[in-house]
Amino acid sequence: MLDLPIDLPEFLPGSVWLAGAGPGDPGLLTLLALHAIKSAEVVIHDALVDGRILALIPAAAEIESMGKRGGEASVRQAEITARMIHLAKAGKRVLRLKGGDPFVFGRGPEEALALAGAGVPFRIVPGITAGIGGLAYAGIPVTAKETNSAVAFVTGHGPDGEMPDAFDWDALARGAPVLVFYMGLKHLERLTSRLMAAGRRPDEAAALVCNAATERQSVLETTLAEAAGAVERAGLKPPALFVVGQVVALRRQLDWWRG
Incomplete structure (x- = not known):
């Protein structure tokens, strides 16, 4: 999906990519994260993903905001995980887009373990941590x-x-x-x-x-x-x-x- 002189992995239907969007500036996205954004059919993002990054999502993709902010009403973690599993089993390319790095003080490990337990293929795309x-x-x-x-x-x-x-x-x-x-x-x-x-x-x-x-x-x-x-x-x-x-x-x- 990107015109780059490198080979990037195919985002396969029925899989979930857990990707870090970095701390804010879109320029800090990794090439692999940008590839995922351009390839996904459904993007489930958290509250800390910068709006300029969300603007990069193609119009054809579904966007679901499932941000969790302390002290505010938010979607339960179990619901987020269940939604990813459901969409993947329906054959969608699902991107779970998280601020920073998904494996640094986030729920990325928990989500990945749930995907593994459900037999859903997944990839971890590290991001620049805040x-x-x-x-x-x-x-x-x-x-x-x-x-x-x-x-x-x-x-x-x-x-x-x-x-x-x-x-x-x-x-x-x-x-x-x-x-x-x-x-x-x-x-x-x-x-x-x-x-x-x-x-x-x-x-x-x-x-x-x-x-x-x-x-x-x-x-x-x-x-x-x-x-x-x-x-x-x-x-x-x-x-x-x-x-x-x-x-x-x-x-x-x-x-x-x-x-």
């Missing part, structure tokens, strides 16, 4: 030679919407100079308190990146101790990434994005 691509658009590298040789990616809430309490917070605080939290806005005050109690400095550089790599991107630089209050005063809303560590200071020189 914790890397989204921070790059904010001018914040996840690693830099002069600051860190390790980074930890952490979810800010579990499947039940609550902050995970199974973390070894002491080990997390000590284990990586840079911490990147997905979906951490809701529990930011508790999260920052736990990190400081575990030994992270209150004046450590931190940043919130909202709507990363989209036309609505905004970045708030702060400190670990002041983050929760700064977010409340600014009225920031999800989706947002929370990053802690010296890499935030590099944004002064690396802030290239202007919308």
